[in-house]
Amino acid sequence: MAHDDDILTGPVPAPDDEPTAAERAHAKTFADLVDKALVGRPPAAMSADDRALLEVATVIRASHGAVELSASKQRSIVEDALRQAVGEGAAAGGVTPISQARRARWAPWAIAGASMAIAAAAVALLALRVPKSASRAPEVGAVTKTPTTWTSRPADPLIGPIAREAADQASARIDYIFADRLDGYRERRLSRGGTR
């Protein structure tokens, strides 16, 4: 367990002096501390002197290139830097691969572009679409036929052949014709074909 002492503030020993037992014990303790820090298991608490020494040791080790970050850590750092460079904040949690970040950034534009293309196709469809009524030949006969009973027409189908014995019975025939035409006249007047 490290603790504060005067190792940093005490007198500096001569280079050829034999280390004292206390110095050896302290060196061994600090070596253990450095080893633990290198493997990522630094102690929860340490003295201010030990912390300062540990930081110096870490810097010296890193400056000699003996320390390499793990691949995931390297990637995370690089991606964070790049993300900040393009205007986004650093990832709040977890590391997001750049490829995913790029997709997320372009996805709205891709969807909007596809939507615009579909809209253009719909507009083109509306513009080029030919109404069914315009492409269909008018069925004049079926559409414009007036009900026969509304029309003034020959009385032959109504009267039929006139027997010789009935040649002078025009009075009965005019009654028949009048009644038939009155039916048609009333039907037309009471329907939408009437003029009033």
Added chain:
Amino acid sequence: MKTRWFALPAVVMTAVLAVTWIGCTDREPSPAPATRLAEPSDVIDENLMISLLQAKNFHRKAKVYMSDGNLVAATASVRQILSLQFPKGAPEADDVRLDARALLAKLLVGQGQLEEAMRTVDEGIASSQRESFFVANLYSVQGEIHQARAAQLEGEAAKEEKRLAIASYDKSIAINERLQKQLMEEK
């Protein structure tokens, strides 16, 4: 910020779907009615009904006279039908007038006025616009007049009138057959 970016495509997609739906909606106008408003020139109108009613009344009047044996008054009443005004081009006008001529000719025959009767029939046949059962009826009456003439004549003249009577009846029969066949085909 991200929420706004994803809202834009959603709005665009909604607009696209709406436009597409409108475009695909069948905007064909409702089918035209099976009938059109009848033209004044070919429908049964008030003028035609008035003319028919007048003809009907003159026939009734003539019938009353005939029931009293007053053939002269009956003839005058029927003759008035010939001068009735009908709507221009109404087929009923031709039919009613031809039928009136047939009755008029029969009345004249009953009064012994064969020449006047024949003139009445001939004028009717000549004025007819088309073949009809009423024209055929006129030919039948014409045949009867020829028979009446033949009854008053002798020798070759009588034979000639009988031959003409047969010819008139044949014309009447031929017209009736053609019209009946035509009507059967139309049904």
